[in-house]
Amino acid sequence: MIYREKGYRCGIDVTLAVVGGKWKSSILWHLAQETMRFSDLQRQFSDTTRKMLTQQLRELEADGMVHRKVYPQVPPKVEYSLTEKGRSIHPILEQMCAWGKAFVGE
Amino acid sequence: MIYREKGYRCGIDVTLAVVGGKWKSSILWHLAQETMRFSDLQRQFSDTTRKMLTQQLRELEADGMVHRKVYPQVPPKVEYSLTEKGRSIHPILEQMCAWGKAFVGE
DNA sequence: CAGTATCCGCAGTGATACTG
């Protein structure tokens, strides 16, 4: 199974490559609630550097999970939202969230 | 949300901490089919070092996801199988697998 | 505001050799 010139053992590995990044699932989770500006995301992920946040967003964008809308104005304004593909992972994230809670709450 | 003295943003992060490791989901996936000896796993994951494989298995064991049965004999024999907790993640893995396949097959 | 660019430390990983 090939994606972006890399081989994957099965679909699970692909999924983890897309949402398994350090902050990606959380980003997708938050964007599912609402469209957010970069500064909004910075506030939510205050323990992350701009660099990391940008990088994760760029990868999600490259995978077609998020849409990046740039308003050509000064000062700049950039909004991030989920694409259709990005929304399609949400049921799985919800289950992962529930499983994780149950796992800890024992 | 605390687990093993580490804070997690939400259940998703916990789940990824448990199954998101480089080979963990694949290990859980294969063990779901059948109990395997260490050498069986080595064959399946031929591109992984013994060290990595051992480490991932130890972490899965510490999280109560796999059971490690040692046969006290020479030469040694060690069998790995899923615990109840380990089996409980399987539905999610199946969905991740399906999602990943759909993601690539476009 | 929303990013790049650059440098750097160190944890994670690999290679190799050894052991009960």
Added chain:
DNA sequence: CAGTATCACTGCGGATACTG
């Protein structure tokens, strides 16, 4: 057979400064 132990290296990610 099923692991440890040790060393060396790479590259992820943090800190900081700069830019359109």
